[in-house]
Amino acid sequence: MAERFKVIGTRPVRHDGADKVTGRAIYGGDLQLAGMVHGKIVRSPHAHARIKRIDISAAEKLSGVLAVVTAADLPDLRDKVADLGEGSVNLAHLGANVLAHQKVLYKGHAVAAVAAVNSHVAEEAAKLIRVEYEPLPAVTWVLDAMKPDAPLLHDDVYTEDMAGGRAGEGTSNVSKYLLFEEGDIEKAFASADVVVEREFKTASVHQGYIEPHVSTALWNHDGHLTIWTATQGAFTARQQTAELLQIPVSQVTVVPCEIGGGFGGKIPVYLEPVAALLSRKCRRPVKMVMTRAEVFEGTGPTPGSFVRVRLGAKKDGRMVAGQAWLAYDAGAYPGGMIGPGCMCVFSCYDLPNYKVEGYDVVLNKPKTAAYRAPGATQAAFAAEQVVDELAERLGIDPIDLRLKNAAREGTKRVGWPAYPKIGLIETLEAAQRHPHYRAPIAGPNRGRGVATGFWFNIGLKSSASASVNPDGTVTLIEGSTDIGGTRTSVAMQLAETLGIAAEDVRPQVGDTDSVGYTDVTGGSRVTFATGLAAYQVGLDIRRQMAERAATLWDCKADEVTFDGGTFRRNGESIGFKQLAAKANELGGPVVGRASVDPAGPTNGFGLSIADVEVDPDTGKTTILRYTVFQDAGKAIHPSYVEGQMQGGTVQGIGWALNEEYFYDGEGRMRNASYLDYRMPTALDLPMIDTVIIEVPNPAHPFGVRGVGETPIVAPPAAVANAIYHATGVRMCELPMSPPKVWAALSKTQR
Amino acid sequence: MAIVHIPTQLRSLTGGAEHVESPGGNLKQVIAALDSAYPGMAERLLRDGSLSPSLAVSIDGAFTNRGMLAKVGPQSEIHFLPAIGGG
Amino acid sequence: MPRKSHLQTTINGQPVEFLCENRQSLLEVLRDELRLTGTKEGCNNGNCGACTVLMNGVPVNSCLVLGVEAEGAEITTIEGIADEAHLHPIQQCFLEDAALQCGICTPGFIVTAKALLDRNPSPTEQQIRFELANNLCRCTGYDKIVRAVQHAAERLQEAAN
Numbered sequence: 001m002a003e004r005f006k007v008i009g010t011r012p013v014r015h016d017g018a019d020k021v022t023g024r025a026i027y028g029g030d031l032q033l034a035g036m037v038h039g040k041i042v043r044s045p046h047a048h049a050r051i052k053r054i055d056i057s058a059a060e061k062l063s064g065v066l067a068v069v070t071a072a073d074l075p076d077l078r079d080k081v082a083d084l085g086e087g088s089v090n091l092a093h094l095g096a097n098v099l100a101h102q103k104v105l106y107k108g109h110a111v112a113a114v115a116a117v118n119s120h121v122a123e124e125a126a127k128l129i130r131v132e133y134e135p136l137p138a139v140t141w142v143l144d145a146m147k148p149d150a151p152l153l154h155d156d157v158y159t160e161d162m163a164g165g166r167a168g169e170g171t172s173n174v175s176k177y178l179l180f181e182e183g184d185i186e187k188a189f190a191s192a193d194v195v196v197e198r199e200f201k202t203a204s205v206h207q208g209y210i211e212p213h214v215s216t217a218l219w220n221h222d223g224h225l226t227i228w229t230a231t232q233g234a235f236t237a238r239q240q241t242a243e244l245l246q247i248p249v250s251q252v253t254v255v256p257c258e259i260g261g262g263f264g265g266k267i268p269v270y271l272e273p274v275a276a277l278l279s280r281k282c283r284r285p286v287k288m289v290m291t292r293a294e295v296f297e298g299t300g301p302t303p304g305s306f307v308r309v310r311l312g313a314k315k316d317g318r319m320v321a322g323q324a325w326l327a328y329d330a331g332a333y334p335g336g337m338i339g340p341g342c343m344c345v346f347s348c349y350d351l352p353n354y355k356v357e358g359y360d361v362v363l364n365k366p367k368t369a370a371y372r373a374p375g376a377t378q379a380a381f382a383a384e385q386v387v388d389e390l391a392e393r394l395g396i397d398p399i400d401l402r403l404k405n406a407a408r409e410g411t412k413r414v415g416w417p418a419y420p421k422i423g424l425i426e427t428l429e430a431a432q433r434h435p436h437y438r439a440p441i442a443g444p445n446r447g448r449g450v451a452t453g454f455w456f457n458i459g460l461k462s463s464a465s466a467s468v469n470p471d472g473t474v475t476l477i478e479g480s481t482d483i484g485g486t487r488t489s490v491a492m493q494l495a496e497t498l499g500i501a502a503e504d505v506r507p508q509v510g511d512t513d514s515v516g517y518t519d520v521t522g523g524s525r526v527t528f529a530t531g532l533a534a535y536q537v538g539l540d541i542r543r544q545m546a547e548r549a550a551t552l553w554d555c556k557a558d559e560v561t562f563d564g565g566t567f568r569r570n571g572e573s574i575g576f577k578q579l580a581a582k583a584n585e586l587g588g589p590v591v592g593r594a595s596v597d598p599a600g601p602t603n604g605f606g607l608s609i610a611d612v613e614v615d616p617d618t619g620k621t622t623i624l625r626y627t628v629f630q631d632a633g634k635a636i637h638p639s640y641v642e643g644q645m646q647g648g649t650v651q652g653i654g655w656a657l658n659e660e661y662f663y664d665g666e667g668r669m670r671n672a673s674y675l676d677y678r679m680p681t682a683l684d685l686p687m688i689d690t691v692i693i694e695v696p697n698p699a700h701p702f703g704v705r706g707v708g709e710t711p712i713v714a715p716p717a718a719v720a721n722a723i724y725h726a727t728g729v730r731m732c733e734l735p736m737s738p739p740k741v742w743a744a745l746s747k748t749q750r
Numbered sequence: 751m752a753i754v755h756i757p758t759q760l761r762s763l764t765g766g767a768e769h770v771e772s773p774g775g776n777l778k779q780v781i782a783a784l785d786s787a788y789p790g791m792a793e794r795l796l797r798d799g800s801l802s803p804s805l806a807v808s809i810d811g812a813f814t815n816r817g818m819l820a821k822v823g824p825q826s827e828i829h830f831l832p833a834i835g836g837g
Numbered sequence: 838m839p840r841k842s843h844l845q846t847t848i849n850g851q852p853v854e855f856l857c858e859n860r861q862s863l864l865e866v867l868r869d870e871l872r873l874t875g876t877k878e879g880c881n882n883g884n885c886g887a888c889t890v891l892m893n894g895v896p897v898n899s900c901l902v903l904g905v906e907a908e909g910a911e912i913t914t915i916e917g918i919a920d921e922a923h924l925h926p927i928q929q930c931f932l933e934d935a936a937l938q939c940g941i942c943t944p945g946f947i948v949t950a951k952a953l954l955d956r957n958p959s960p961t962e963q964q965i966r967f968e969l970a971n972n973l974c975r976c977t978g979y980d981k982i983v984r985a986v987q988h989a990a991e992r993l994q995e996a997a998n
Contacts (some may be wrong), residue, residue: 002822004878011935013932013933014935016940017932018924018932020925020937020940020943021928021931021932021937021940021943021944021947022875022918022928023873023874023875023876023915024875024914024915024917024921025940026874027874027877027941029868029874029877030868030874032872032874044975064838081797081803083803088803088804088833120858120860120861161759161830162757162759162760162804162805162830163757163759163760163794163795163802163804163805163830164793164794164797164802164804165760165794166793167759178759178832179758179759180757180758181758182758182768202757207975208816208975209939209941209975210877210879210885210887210939210941210942210973210974210975211877211879211939211941258939258940259939260877260879260939260940260941260942261939261975261976262939269854289878291881292879292880292881292884292885293881337831338835339831339834340832341830342832343831343834415809415829415831415832416829417755417810417811417827417829418811420811424872442987456834457811457976458834459813461815466976483938483939483976484938484939484976485935487939525964575987597815599812599813599814599815600812600813601813610948625865626806637935639935639981640928640935640938642935642981643935643938643940643976643977643978643981645982646978646981647938647975647976647977647978648978648979649978650977650978650979650980651975673880673882673884674879674880674882674884674885674973675882675884679973679975680976680978680979681969681970681971681972681973681979682965682966682969682970682982682983683966683967683969683971685966685978685979686981687980688978688980688982689850699812728784
């Protein structure tokens with residue numbers, strides 16, 4: 001495609017840049033309102049217990065305390081289900097997760113909350129709330145939770161299949177059993193020349209955003225509830241909060257503050273309804289900020305998992321059959337990521353015969369939440385290592401093996417219709433040509449690994465509106481909370497459509513009162529879907545401006561053409577800026593609007609090449625060199641596409657090498673701090689090189705596919721494959737932390 | 751007649767058939783016709799008359815946003831899938 | 838209510854007086870008493886660096902410094918990095934090199950980087966990574982942050998010559 005864009009593909013400074021580098025940007029914790037008070041939550045010390053009694057009397061009497069709430073202050077939510085745009089939610093479960101009802105199901109489960117004049121008094125008051133528990137046995141490993149004699153978390157959870165049918169007898173910790181099957185795998189495996197089967201385990205990990213959850217609520221005397229919060233979606237936060245409080249959405253306004261990271265973890269509500277309940281009692285704005293320990297213990301890590309993968313191929317490399325068995329944590333309440341896990345495990349391959357089984361399992365850990373391509377990374381850690389082993393046994397280059405079996409347009413996939421035009425093959429070829437892949441890797445204990453990754457990338461709804469200012473600039477209001485710079489990539493698409501500079505669009509993220517309904521920032525959808533809305537806003541503005549030009553030239557609007565920022569008719573022409581200056585006298589102010597709901601998925605494929613060195617004395621793995629490849633469709637702002645690729649990769653590296661929830665014998669997390677939950681620092685990494693591939697998405701005017709999530713999927717497998725090639729030892733458990741690698745190396749030396 | 755791909759876990763209702771043809775100009779009609787031919791199908795796919803919240807539906811490769819009123823063409827391909835989101 | 842102490846400091850070059858309880862950290866004083874909310878709280882126990890300020894020229898985690906320890910100190914926060922006319926070259930390079938995504942860690946990194954470049958105007962990549970290891974970022978993977986600091990060092994050297 002010939003480069004014909006003026007703005008798209010350039011690298012302007014982001015519009016919110018000055019505020020962000022000077023500390024002026026207002027994040028949730030920076031908000032200060034007159035009369036504001038502070039809330040604190042009381043949390044369960046037990047992994048599993050019945051709540052016998054909650055005594056709030058001493059707390060209420062403490063000087064400086066204004067309100068105390070428990071689950072008794074929430075309405076009855078039994079049998080209520082809400083559709084939150086990304087899937088359905090059982091409101092009784094969401095409500096009980098926000099404030100425990102009858103039982104606590106994980107250490108850190110919220111039980112009560114108090115509002116006081118400052119956070120220190122609130123902490124003191126929280127200590128005075130007496131909760132009587134009857135501790136119960138706890139279970140924190142997914143396979144243990146599936147056993148018939150496992151402690152049962154719920155007396156109303158039954159095993160269901162994909163379509164609401166029963167898939168088991170009686171109550172269970174297994175809330176879902178999925179099965180996808182095509183062809184005849186046993187016959188196909190029997191015909192294979194090589195079959196590889198392995199089992200893998202992964203631990204719970206957290207999204208790790210540096211900003212803790214924070215919400216401020218004011219339930220005013222007029223009955224209106226305003227919430228300022230760190231959220232990935234003001235509209236979903238509004239809907240969840242309204243549903244949990246059983247009040248109409250028209251009574252709730254959610255103002256999204258600048259947000260310090262989300263990655264999926266700031267989609268569910270935790271503090272918003274609690275702050276609202278406290279504010280209803282004391283009629284003051286109530287601000288609640290989580291501590292770091294609360295973030296780890298009281299929000300939504302991604303599932304830990306057990307995955308078994310079997311792949312069979314002919315000696316020429318053609319894969320004939322695949323089988324996967326996946327069990328994923330749901331956390332304390334049903335509804336985890338097993339569906340995407342099942343559908344992603346073989347998503348890079350054309351498999352004529354497959355059988356994929358998946359289990360969603362409740363256990364005494366926090367309710368899982370989405371974490372960047374939720375469920376895909378655990379599946380890829382397994383499948384991509386089996387593919388690597390297959391390549392070795394067949395004597396075929398790992399990228400060649402993938403090319404031979406690569407999914408492409410028309411390939412059917414597990415549970416899904418055939419792929420449209422996708423960029424996996426282009427991505428594989430780019431990697432194979434790249435100097436990194438051909439660079440020698442010399443030295444003992446050094447090795448190279450590759451792995452591919454996939455995420456669906458969704459569409460969903462976005463709204464935007466924009467006003468043309470007399471100086472030819474355009475003020476844009478859109479509804480996608482900005483966690484990575486998307487207000488700029490969206491503004492650039494509007495600028496491109498109008499033929500003006502990116503700097504001449506002023507983007508803002510609106511609250512639920514000032515912009516049309518917009519689904520979450522997540523699912524790799526904003527540059528795609530909100531960008532599409534901005535493009536349509538641009539078309540709407542062009543139509544109206546053409547009418548203004550028609551008035552100026554005394555002709556019909558359809559005689560006016562537009563190209564590259566200039567309106568023309570019959571030899572006459574006028575630029576966007578000049579016409580904007582006259583718009584008011586030629587028919588009035590120009591305001592464009594659009595609301596879109598494009599169909600997903602846009603299908604993002606990526607690949608990692610990782611070079612590592614393993615220290616045999618300590619088991620420590622050092623990343624020597626790393627290159628990330630990804631098909632972005634079209635990179636609107638290449639710096640921010642590179643940033644997504646690098647950031648997701650480093651999260652994946654942390655997941656691979658160090659991060660895990662460490663549980664003791666009583667089911668309690670023991671490392672709920674950044675000291676012991678060890679995320680990568682600048683010193684742990686080299687530069688992360690990026691290669692953006694562009695196979696345009698036909699369903700978007702500029703070819704955009706989502707980019708945000710795919711980068712996290714491949715790294716744990718790529719690093720594991722590299723460790724194997726460095727040491728001869730295949731690590732089948734995450735994290736591949738030094739003690740584990742050292743132990744595995746020591747075993748082979750005996 | 752649209753071609754409906756039957757998820758593995760619903761094939762017990764269709765006697766094992768993996769794809770079936772079904773008449774109908776929109777999803778509601780297609781599901782009603784499916785239910786006539788294979789009793790019990792509607793109960794599994796729907797909740798309170800709408801598509802079950804744990805399911806998504808793709809018509810000709812794209813997720814639809816029109817729910818039960820989504821148009822179905824004479825040769826459309828319909829898939830029912832677990833709902834997915836993102837993070 | 839606990840008695841408050843009266844403190845006198847210099848913050849971003851200006852004399853500042855404040856009252857605080859003994860149990861309040863410097864981070865809390867800056868954000869809640871002095872409304873200097875550019876310095877952020879990420880963990881409150883010295884492990885993420887989002888609260889980094891310069892105390893007598895040295896980067897410290899302000900969550901681990903008590904407000905009462907600031908008596909007589911010269912404190913620089915993110916609000917004091919730019920001057921009236923211009924952003925500091927470190928800030929400018931962060932923007933040009935897209936070294937931020939959500940931006941919550943950015944104030945801490947900029948303050949740490951300033952202390953580094955004030956002390957060592959030509960750091961190697963390893964030296965930069967070592968100095969920045971106390972600042973956690975979850976969004977960027979650090980690549981563009983390190984490059985921005987390298988570019989800022991070059992720009993400051995050019996300006997000095």
